[in-house]
Amino acid sequence: MSFSLLGLDQRLVSGITALGYREPTPIQKEAIPVILAGQDVMAGAQTGTGKTAAFALPILQSLMARVDRERDPSERHVAGLVLVPTRELAQQVHQSFEQYAVDCPVRVAIAYGGVSLNPQIRKMKAGADIVIATPGRLLDLLYKGALDLSSLNYLVFDEADRMLDMGFIDEIKRILKHVPKQRQTLLFSATFDDAIFSLSKTLLRSPKLIEVDARNTAAIDVEQMVVEVDEDRKRELVSHLIGSKNWHQVLIFTRTKQGADILASEMCKDGVNTLAIHGDKSQGARERGLEEFVSGKVRALVATDVAARGLDIENLNYVINYELPHIPEDYIHRIGRTGRAGNTGLAISLLSAEERWMLEEIEVILDTKLPTQWLPGYEPDLTKEVVVSRKNSRAAQKKRAKQRAQGKRTGNRRR
Numbered sequence: 001m002s003f004s005l006l007g008l009d010q011r012l013v014s015g016i017t018a019l020g021y022r023e024p025t026p027i028q029k030e031a032i033p034v035i036l037a038g039q040d041v042m043a044g045a046q047t048g049t050g051k052t053a054a055f056a057l058p059i060l061q062s063l064m065a066r067v068d069r070e071r072d073p074s075e076r077h078v079a080g081l082v083l084v085p086t087r088e089l090a091q092q093v094h095q096s097f098e099q100y101a102v103d104c105p106v107r108v109a110i111a112y113g114g115v116s117l118n119p120q121i122r123k124m125k126a127g128a129d130i131v132i133a134t135p136g137r138l139l140d141l142l143y144k145g146a147l148d149l150s151s152l153n154y155l156v157f158d159e160a161d162r163m164l165d166m167g168f169i170d171e172i173k174r175i176l177k178h179v180p181k182q183r184q185t186l187l188f189s190a191t192f193d194d195a196i197f198s199l200s201k202t203l204l205r206s207p208k209l210i211e212v213d214a215r216n217t218a219a220i221d222v223e224q225m226v227v228e229v230d231e232d233r234k235r236e237l238v239s240h241l242i243g244s245k246n247w248h249q250v251l252i253f254t255r256t257k258q259g260a261d262i263l264a265s266e267m268c269k270d271g272v273n274t275l276a277i278h279g280d281k282s283q284g285a286r287e288r289g290l291e292e293f294v295s296g297k298v299r300a301l302v303a304t305d306v307a308a309r310g311l312d313i314e315n316l317n318y319v320i321n322y323e324l325p326h327i328p329e330d331y332i333h334r335i336g337r338t339g340r341a342g343n344t345g346l347a348i349s350l351l352s353a354e355e356r357w358m359l360e361e362i363e364v365i366l367d368t369k370l371p372t373q374w375l376p377g378y379e380p381d382l383t384k385e386v387v388v389s390r391k392n393s394r395a396a397q398k399k400r401a402k403q404r405a406q407g408k409r410t411g412n413r414r415r
């Protein structure tokens, strides 16, 4: 099936053909006609499935008709808002819109925190047809009167599960006060749980539920390997694997920012050129790091979950979970960085005895058992005492979330 058969404008079809898209991915096949028909959508789609084009193309299509009609940009209001959890994803979605709309005079603006506000205010005031934004920065702009969303036609939540995980629910509620009730709403989420369903009830009207993969399953093109190893030998093993197998462009996940910095500097000492990116690095440093990784100047990139969100790197073959994530759904997001758009990938998780419960939580959401193995020379020392802290287990997190909801504690929010 071709994109033209989905009813897309020839200008959009030529934009995506230039990007090498030959035919629509399953999510695009299902979602594009429904969105073009004006229905709300709730879609379960992981990164790597082509979900961005699934919402961007039909929105652009309808905007093009308006742009053709109303040639004077000053007469046009903001018609589309895409909310995303992180600046990296904002940039990626922005880039996709610009690439798809290369032959269409649609104005796409972007807003995210961590950089100065004024240039974004100026850009918004100059006028935009579509705004892509993280929730916190969007509110800043709304409060400054830099943009008016009162005539919005499309509201998109991209990676909605992640937005909730990051504690953006209050920001979302505040943003909803600025948008009209009469609109088309599209919600994309890699995973569905009760929180997503209850959010969807407040946002969507008779949505079409679209799921292209079985719920909560990992990308099928990724080979998953779990290696049992002692915590204090993990770094040595990572450097050994990368060096001995001559791997390039390896994305490594740690749980903490400090852990990312330490690992990157130790790996450099091992002779593997490595950089760390995380939320404490400036936007410029993160972008430069990513560029060096993509261009092959650095061989390995160590990232935290938040920083890695939205990274779209072509042909990434290797992901290493240096530490397993506390949030089991993050495992799916992490390994979804590889095996994208038809490429195969390898995801290796290094499992210390203390992390076994995290593996169990991941196996529950994947509904599959991930067999573990030892690597010669790195076998775990079974005589060591194991101290397990479950303070970040799903059960403990739920308890804390409940307490927060009851006003007993306040959580830290990240922008």
Ligand code: AMP
Residues within 6 Å of the ligand: 020, 021, 022, 023, 024, 025, 028, 046, 047, 048, 049, 050, 051, 052, 053, 312, 340, 341
């Ligand atoms: P996404 O899930 O939107 O992050 O997209 C993942 C990757 O797939 C991106 O590199 C897109 O450029 C690419 N992609 C999206 N749709 C298609 C398509 N129909 N054919 C080939 N590649 C695609």
